[in-house]
Amino acid sequence: MPGIDECLLEAMRLPGARGAALVDWTSGLALGTVGEAPGEDHETSAAEAAELARLAAEHGAFAAADDPGGERPPVEDLIVSNRDSYHLLRFVATPFDSTVFLHLWLAREDGNLALARIRLGEMAGRLVLE
Amino acid sequence: MVATPPPPPPLPVRDGALAGERAHGALSPMLTRLAEERATGVLVREHGTLVLHEGRVIHAESPCAPGLDVLLTARGTLDEAVWRQAADRPGDPPGAVRLLLDAGLLAAGALELCHLGALYDAGYFTLAPSGAPGRFRYEAVARPGPLRPVPVKALERETLRRRRLLHRLWPDPAVDGAPLIRADPLAAPPVTPRRRAVLDRVDGVRTAPQIARELGRHAFHTLVDVRRLAAAGLVSPGPSTAAAPPSAPEVTDPEIALLKRLRDALEAL
Numbered sequence: 001m002p003g004i005d006e007c008l009l010e011a012m013r014l015p016g017a018r019g020a021a022l023v024d025w026t027s028g029l030a031l032g033t034v035g036e037a038p039g040e041d042h043e044t045s046a047a048e049a050a051e052l053a054r055l056a057a058e059h060g061a062f063a064a065a066d067d068p069g070g071e072r073p074p075v076e077d078l079i080v081s082n083r084d085s086y087h088l089l090r091f092v093a094t095p096f097d098s099t100v101f102l103h104l105w106l107a108r109e110d111g112n113l114a115l116a117r118i119r120l121g122e123m124a125g126r127l128v129l130e
Numbered sequence: 131m132v133a134t135p136p137p138p139p140p141l142p143v144r145d146g147a148l149a150g151e152r153a154h155g156a157l158s159p160m161l162t163r164l165a166e167e168r169a170t171g172v173l174v175r176e177h178g179t180l181v182l183h184e185g186r187v188i189h190a191e192s193p194c195a196p197g198l199d200v201l202l203t204a205r206g207t208l209d210e211a212v213w214r215q216a217a218d219r220p221g222d223p224p225g226a227v228r229l230l231l232d233a234g235l236l237a238a239g240a241l242e243l244c245h246l247g248a249l250y251d252a253g254y255f256t257l258a259p260s261g262a263p264g265r266f267r268y269e270a271v272a273r274p275g276p277l278r279p280v281p282v283k284a285l286e287r288e289t290l291r292r293r294r295l296l297h298r299l300w301p302d303p304a305v306d307g308a309p310l311i312r313a314d315p316l317a318a319p320p321v322t323p324r325r326r327a328v329l330d331r332v333d334g335v336r337t338a339p340q341i342a343r344e345l346g347r348h349a350f351h352t353l354v355d356v357r358r359l360a361a362a363g364l365v366s367p368g369p370s371t372a373a374a375p376p377s378a379p380e381v382t383d384p385e386i387a388l389l390k391r392l393r394d395a396l397e398a399l
Contacts, residue, residue, distance in 0.1 A: 003238040003276070004246075024247065026351040028295065029288055031246050047291075058322040074323075095207040096244060097347045099324075127239035 004032040007127045011104050014119055016111030018085065019104075021046055022092075022127075025053040026099040038087070038105045049103050053078060053089050057099070073101075077117060084108050090120040094128045102127075157257050157286045159395075160264055165282035170271060175264040178256025181271050186279035188271070190252035194339040195349040198227070198248050204346020208235065231276060238276065245277050251348040253285045254292050263396055292350060300357035308367035309335050310356065315363045328355045332365050 002010065004022050011020040012035050019035035023046045030046035039045035056062050056075045063074035073091035078101075080087040086106040094100070102124055106116055161173060161180070168185035178192030191197060202208040208230070216229045227245070230236045296303070310332040321329055331341045342352035359365045 004242050007239060022243075026348075026354055027250070027288075027292060029250060031243065043287075043291075058324075060320070060322075094240060094243065096201050096205050096240070097345065098243060098247065099351065100243060126237075128237050128243065129240075 002123075002126055004127070005034070007102070007123050008032050008034040010123055011102065011120060014104070014106070014112075014116050016107040016109065017104060017116075018107055021049075021103045022100060023050050023053070023103055024098070024100050025050040025057060031100065036105070038085070046103070049087070049089060049101075052080070053091070053101050054099075056089075057091065073099075077120070079113065079117075081108070081113075086111050086113050086116075088113070088116055088120055090117075090124050092124045092127060157289060158264065160266065161257075161282055161286070164266060169266070169268065171266055171268040172271070173264055173266045175256050176260030176262050177258050178252055180253065180256055180285075182282075183271055183273060183279060186281055187249065187253065187285050188273075188277065188279045190249045190256055190285075192252040192255035192349075194255040195248065195252040196343045196346065197252070198244055200343055201244050201248060201346055201348075202236075204344075207240070228276065241276075242278065246280070247348055249280055250285065250288055251350050253280075254289050254350050257286065257289045259393070261393075263393070296353060296357055299354065300361040302360065302367070304367035305356050305360045305365065306338055306353050308369070309337055310341075310365045311368045313363055313366050318364065319362045321359070321362075321364065325355045325359055328352060329359060329364060332359075334368055 008020045008022060011017060017035065019033070019037055019042075021033040021037075021042060022031045023029070024031060028047035028050040030042050033042040033046070037045045039048060056078050057073060072093050075091055077091065078087075078089040080089075085108050088104045088106065090102040090104070092098070092100045092102060102120055104116060104120055106113070158175075164171075164173065164182060165185040170183050170185075171181075173180040173182060177194060178190060180187050181189035181191075196204075199213055203210045203213055212230075212235065216227075227236075227241060231238060231241060296306075311334050312329070312332045327345060328338075328341055331344060336344075338352050338356045339349045341356075342349040345352070356365060360367075
């Protein structure tokens with residue numbers, strides 16, 4: 001059964017992974033971090049990523065049509081790409097109330113976005129379910 | 131020719147690092163000291179309790195913040211009977227947690243998430259400005275097994291960050307503790323599903339921490355929602371009752387800052 005750190009370390013084994021964090025998008029708190037931080041430091045990048053995740057989660061335009069009640073995260077993941085890297089934000093569905101997501105930062109040259117998206121989804125599931 | 135007098139000796143320079151550290155520990159000098167001496171025991175403050183193990187926080191509790199039990203049972207993650215059975219076992223709550231984990235009733239990640247969330251949540255209220263000095267009891271506490279302790283500095287930094295966040299969303303802290311009243315503006319802005327659940331429970335009696343408990347959510351997260359709702363003109367604070375929980379300090383009010391410093395100085399004596 002993996003804990004937060006094990007989950008993040010597993011994410012870091014993906015090709016091109018530079019940093020990973022588990023972040024709460026309501027408070028902006030990083031519940032766990034490994035590797036490099038994309039911005040100034042992990043605290044700042046967590047707060048910034050949280051703001052982005054919150055916008056995606058709260059705006060109806062991005063929500064799935066089948067779950068308007070908001071029991072599950074309305075968005076699965078969020079991809080941001082720039083010239084040298086990818087950011088992958090994966091919302092974690094928990095059996096209790098929470099607002100958390102996994103944030104993986106990938107180097108563009110070695111990163112495989114499709115693979116990372118699948119693996120991060122699996123990790124998000126394993127993190128909270130046996 | 132007039133001789134120039136020798137220049138006066140340079141003024142003493144305050145140790146920047148040390149001053150920064152002190153300023154950082156402004157939330158509670160007592161707590162800073164306890165962390166430095168790696169104390170083990172229980173710190174009781176007006177609005178909550180912190181349990182320290184070798185200078186790090188392993189557990190936090192506040193009447194304003196729902197505990198692990200509420201969070202885990204509210205949405206049926208754990209059956210209430212199962213929790214009570216585990217919690218009734220000899221030993222303290224961490225023992226119960228260990229039991230649930232070993233029995234495979236709870237995933238390690240889920241538990242860690244819940245535990246850290248609850249700790250920072252209760253810590254936020256515990257470190258709120260208080261009218262009375264805190265008391266610390268040195269005593270042996272059970273090491274919480276699989277749960278990660280949190281450094282005092284991390285908790286203090288996060289608490290300050292959360293105060294600033296709330297202040298930025300809506301600068302009036304009155305909505306944090308007062309019974310909430312619904313306002314119906316003419317052109318009501320759209321409300322997200324999560325905030326809708328909060329708004330639906332606003333009835334002129336319940337406070338934000340009470341709504342959080344009913345929803346099985348962190349109290350601070352509900353404060354964020356309530357401040358956003360207040361900023362949107364959808365809720366306003368009603369007349370406060372005597373038993374109202376503490377509201378966050380006005381971060382910019384110099385008088386409160388002064389009172390806080392005085393209180394902290396008294397605490398440090």
